[in-house]
Amino acid sequence: xxxxxxxxxxxxxxxxxxxxxxxxxxxxxxxxxxxxxxxxxxxxxxxxxxxxxxxxxxxxxxxxxxxxxxxxxxxxxxxxxxxxxxxxxxxxxxxxxxxxxxxxxxxxxxxxxxxxxxxxxxxxxxxxxxxxxxxxxxxxxxxxxxxxxxxxxxxxxxxxxxxxxxxxxxxxxxxxxxxxxxxxxxxxxxxxxxxxxxxxxxxxxxxxxxxxxxxxxxxxxxxxxxxxxxxxxxxxxxxxxxxxxxxxxxxxxxxxxxxxxxxxxxxxxxx
Numbered sequence: 001x002x003x004x005x006x007x008x009x010x011x012x013x014x015x016x017x018x019x020x021x022x023x024x025x026x027x028x029x030x031x032x033x034x035x036x037x038x039x040x041x042x043x044x045x046x047x048x049x050x051x052x053x054x055x056x057x058x059x060x061x062x063x064x065x066x067x068x069x070x071x072x073x074x075x076x077x078x079x080x081x082x083x084x085x086x087x088x089x090x091x092x093x094x095x096x097x098x099x100x101x102x103x104x105x106x107x108x109x110x111x112x113x114x115x116x117x118x119x120x121x122x123x124x125x126x127x128x129x130x131x132x133x134x135x136x137x138x139x140x141x142x143x144x145x146x147x148x149x150x151x152x153x154x155x156x157x158x159x160x161x162x163x164x165x166x167x168x169x170x171x172x173x174x175x176x177x178x179x180x181x182x183x184x185x186x187x188x189x190x191x192x193x194x195x196x197x198x199x200x201x202x203x204x205x206x207x208x209x210x211x212x213x214x215x216x217x218x219x220x221x222x223x224x225x226x227x228x229x230x231x232x233x234x235x236x237x238x239x240x241x242x243x244x245x246x247x248x249x250x251x252x253x254x255x256x257x258x259x260x261x262x263x264x265x266x267x268x269x270x271x
Contacts, residue, residue: 001054003084004266006094006259007061008230009034009112010184013259016049022263025049029112031063032073034181040076054084058266060094060258062113065126091258092117093124095229098261099253102269106223110240111230112187114140116217127221139213139240141187141232147205148189149176157201165196194235206236210243218249228254 002017007030014025027043029035035043057077064070070088077086096107096119107124109115114137117124137143149172151157162169179185196202218226226249233240234256241251255261 001050002266003049003054003057003081004259004263005057005059005061006091006257006262007031007059007064008091009062010187012043012061013257014047014049015259015263016054017263017267024259029184030061030073032061032069032076033063034183037072037076040073041080044077044080051081052083054081057081057084057086058089058270059086060089060091060262062091064088065090065092090124091115092126093119094258094262095255096124097265098258099227099229099255101261101265105252106226108139108217108226108228108233109230110139110213110228110233110236112141112183113137114143114213114217114230114232116221116223116226127217137183138216139210139232140230141190142183143209143212144193144206144232145186145189147209148193149186151201151205161196161199161201165192167192190232190235197236197239203239206239207243210236210240214244214247214249218244219247224248225250225252227252229256229258231256 004015004017006013009029009031012027012030016023016025025047027047030040030043059073059077061073064073074086074088092107092109092115095109099107100119102121104119104121106118115126117126152162152167152169153172176182176185193202193206197206228251233254237254244251
């Protein structure tokens with residue numbers, strides 16, 4: 001049995017390959033920068049996986065782009081999949097292999113967090129170090145959430161619109177700073193933003209968020225064509241494509257989740 005894992009900051013998806021049979025599993029995001037070893041072990045042990053029968057684990061994870069966190073994740077997984085060969089890769093490589101297979105291109109992730117890299121058909125090379133949800137993640141669910149919270153707490157929205165969306169302003173800061181996973185809390189506002197995206201004030205917020213991503217991440221690296229992966233890229237693709245066109249940037253393809261294409265990559269090129 002072979003296990004393919006795609007772990008983002010909010011959720012993790014597993015495809016267990018047993019011959020021609022594929023079983024699918026899900027749990028919370030297992031980003032080692034955000035969740036502890038205890039939570040990672042607990043989340044995995046709650047899954048109905050045949051741990052001792054898995055021979056290889058290909059784990060692609062947000063937060064696994066550094067040697068330190070990659071080694072940490074490998075150590076944790078080895079304690080659970082005791083008979084498996086464990087291989088750790090970044091979530092950016094998962095998106096690149098899913099979208100491009102063995103072809104080259106520029107890959108961007110816009111989900112709870114964001115990332116950007118160039119793929120040569122084998123490996124990815126990030127354009128810059130990911131600064132995470134506090135200092136970076138432009139264009140992500142975190143970025144949308146931050147801009148929304150700042151706007152609503154600064155009374156930037158019309159009173160009628162505030163009443164319509166029904167957000168309790170008095171609890172936002174408490175909820176944010178007391179939340180176990182503040183990145184997920186920030187990104188959770190993306191659904192509300194998407195629901196009201198036709199409102200002119202919300203549309204302005206959305207455009208400003210993606211324009212910032214273009215200005216900081218794409219234009220300085222002279223990127224004119226790329227493919228995207230992630231929930232924000234998928235559900236806001238009309239807005240993203242429209243604002244990219246203003247900068248003569250072409251979005252080739254967009255997927256919400258890499259797991260299907262990633263599994264195809266392994267069945268075709270690795271297994």
